[in-house]
Amino acid sequence: MATLTGISETVLRKALDLWRTLWVRVVLFGLLALISIGLTQVVSPLLPQEWRAYVGGDSADRLLDIVSNAMLAATIFSLTIMVSVYAFSASQWTPRVHRLIVQDPTTQNTIATFIGAFVYSLVAIILREVRVYSDDAALVLFLLTVVVLILVVLALIRWVLHLQGFGSLDQTARQVEDITARELRKRLDQPCLGGHPLGDLPEGVEPIRTSQAGYIVQIYQDRLNEIAEEADCEIYLPVTPGHFVHLGQPIAYVTCEVTDELTRELREHVVVDDARGYVQDPRLGLIVLGEIGSKALSPGINDSGTAIDVITRVGRILSSFEREEAHTGAPTYPRLHVPALDPEDLVSDGFGAIARDGADRLEVQLRLQDVLTGLMTHAEEGMALAARRVAIREYRRAMLAMSFGPDRDRLTSVTTEAVREGAAAADRDDETREEKEEREKREEG
Template identity: 35%
Template sequence: MDRLAGELRFYLNRVNEKLWVKPFAACVLSIGGALLAQLANGTGLGGYVPDVSGESVETLLSIMASSMLVIASLAVGSMVSAYASASNTASPRAFPLVVADDISQFALSAFIGTFIYSLVGLIAVKNSDYDAGGHFVMFILTILVFGIVIFTFVTWIDRIARLGRLGMIMGKVAAATAVALDTRKRAPHLGGVPPRDEAAGRAVFTSRVGYLQHIDIRGLQELAEAVDGRITVAALPGTCITPDIPLAYLHNDANNGDGWDPDEVVQQFQIGRARTFDEDPRYGFVVLSQIACRALSPAINDPGTAIDVIVESQALLTRWQEPLSEDSAPDKACCRVMVPALDVRDLFDDAFTGISRDGAGFIEVGTRLQKALRSLRACGDSETQAAAAHHARRSIGLSQEASLTDDDRAHLRAIFEQGK
C-alpha cells in the first residue's frame, strides 16, 4: 500500500500540472447532470416542485454559454500573461508551480466547464422530452453552476492580480522546497537504508538521457528479495542521467550480480526531461538562486530580490535542522535497498554559490549573506557549520575582487569574524 500510495502521489502531481484535466472532468459531470434530469422524468417529482418552463431553462443556458466563452477567453489571456511574467521576471523553472496554481486552475476550469455544461444542457433540453421534474432539475443545476461561477470569478480576480508577481512565485518555490525537505527529512534514505562499506557491485546503466525524477524503492526491494540480493542506489532524484552514469549497483552474496534483470531495475527509475520539486529538495534551492541571480543582473539590478531569496534560503536550511515531530516518524525501511542521504553541502552550494558570485559587488547583498551564514553557523550541526563557514569565506574572497570600497570590505570581514 505504501508503494502504491507513493507512486500514485507522484503521478497525480504530474497530472495536476495539466490544464485539461479539470475541464474534462466538468464535461463528464455535465453529461451526468443531463442524465440526472432525464432520470427525474416519470418519478412524479413535477407534482411537488414549482413549475419551471423549458424556455426559461433554455434562456439561462444560452446566456451562460455566450458569457462563459468570453470570460474563459479573458481568463486564458490573463493566465498566459501571468505565465509569461513568471518566466521573464523569476525563472522559467518556476513555470510548473505557476501552472499548477489551484485557484487559477479551478477558475479557468470552472469557466470552461460552465461553457461545456451550457452546451450540453442546451442540447439535452432541446432534444429530450423533459417533464416538469426534469426541467426543475436542470433549472436547479443551472442556478447552482451559476452561483459557483460567480463565487469563482470574484475569488479569481484577486488571485490573478498576484499570480505572476515575483513575491508570489518565490513563495510558491519556497513552499514546494519546504515540502520536499520535510519529505526527505522523514525518509532521509527515500525509504531505504544507509549504504554499507562494501565493494561496488554490478553497475546498472540506461541509454536514456534526462533528469531522475522518482525512484520506486518498494519495487527495488521486491526485485532484491526475489534474488536474495541488495541494491545500492547511485543516483538521487535531480541527477542528470547519461549513459555513463550508473543508476544503481547490484549485490548478491553468492555470485555478485547474477540472477538480476537489469531492465527491471532500470524500470524502477523514472527519468524525464525536466527536474521536479517533489523528491528533489536541491531543485528548489537552485530555482531560488536563479531568481536571485537574474535580479542581480545589470539589466534588472534588483538587489532587494536577492536579499529576499537569501532570507528564504536561510529559513529553509534552518527548517532542515529542526528535529522531526513524534507524529512524523519514518515508515519501515526497505532493508535491501541502500540509498545515500542528502548532503547538506550540496544544499548550500545550490543556494549560495550563484548569489555570492553575482552579488559580490553589492554591499547590501553581501551583508545579508554574511549574516545569514553566521546565523546558520551558530544554530546548525557540524556539517551545516562547515558548509556555512566555507561559503562565508568564499563570499569574503569574492568581495575582495569586487568593486567595493575598503570600508565595505572591512564591514563584511567584521561580520565574518563575529561568526567564528
C-alpha cells in the same frame, strides 16, 4: 500485504502527478457535468407534478444560453491571462519557475470549472433540442443550472482575488520557498528516501544502466523495495532526483543476477526526463530561488532588495535541515541504499549565484554573512560546517570584488572572527601554492 501497500503508494503518487496537469482536471469536471445532467432524468420523475409546473422550459433554456456564452468568453480570457503570466514569469524571474506556475492549483481549478460549466451547458442544450429533456424536467434542469452558476461565480471571485498576485515576484518566491521547504521536509522525515545511507559498493554488484540521458526526476522507492524483495537482492542507487545521467550510465547496482525484467522494472521506477522537477528535489527549489535573486542583481533590474529577500528565504529553508544519517530508526525500505543530502550542496545551491553576482554589493554581502552566521550556529554539525566554508569563500570573493575601502571595512566589522581567520588562512595557502608553482617553473626553466 506489503506488496499491495507498495503498489498503492506508487499508484497514488502517479495519480497525484496526473492531477497536477490541467487536462485531467478539465476532463474530470466535464465528466461531472455530464453525470449531473444524467441525474436530472432520475430525480425529475420523483418530484410532485405541481412543483414541476413552477418553471417552464424557456427559463431553463435562457439560463443555459447565458452559461454557454459566458463560459466561452471567461475560458478564453483566463487562458490568455495564464499564458501571459507564464511568459512574463519565465522572462522576468527564471525559466525554471515555469513548471511550478503551470501547476498552480487555483488556476487549474478555475479553468477546469469554466470548461466543465461550458460542457455542461452545451450538452444540456443539445439534449433539449433533441427532446430528451421535456418541459416536465425543466425544474430540475433549471435548479442544477443555478447551482452551476453559483459554482462559477465562486470560482470567478477566487480567480479575481488570485490574479492580484498571480505571477508577481512575492507570490512566485513564496511558491518556490513553500514547495522547497515541503520537499526538504519530506526528505528529512524519510531519510535517504526511506533506505540506508549509501556507502561503499560491495564486491560483485551488477550495474543497471539508463537507456536515455537526462535528469532523474522521481524515484518510486516503495516499488523498488518490493522489486528487491521479489528478487531477494539489495539495490544501491548512486543517483537521486536532480542528478544528470548520461546514456548508459549506471542508475542502480544490484546484488543479484540482472535480467531483462529486472532492468525494465528499475528503469520504469527510476524516472529520467529532460528537465528537473520539484518533487523529491529540494535542491532545484534552492537553485531557482538563487536564480531569482541573481537575476535581480543584473544591470537591467538592479534590485538588491529582491536578492536580500531571497537570501532570507533560503536561510529559513536551510534552518530546518537535519542530517539524514542521524536518524537511528529502522529504514522504511531496508533493501535500498540511497545517497544522503549533502548540506554543503544545499548551501551552495541557495547562495552561490547571489553571492557571486552580488560580490561587490555591500548590502547583499552584509545580509549574506548575517544569514550564514546564523547557520554556523546550527545544531546540525554538518550544516554549521558547510555554512562556515561558504561564508569564508564568499567573504574572500567580496573582499576582492569591492573596490571601495570603507565598504570592505564595514563588511569585515560584521563578519565573525572565525570567518576572517579562515579567509586569512586560505589566502596564505593560495600564496604558498603560487610561490611553489613559480619555483617549480623556475627549476624547470
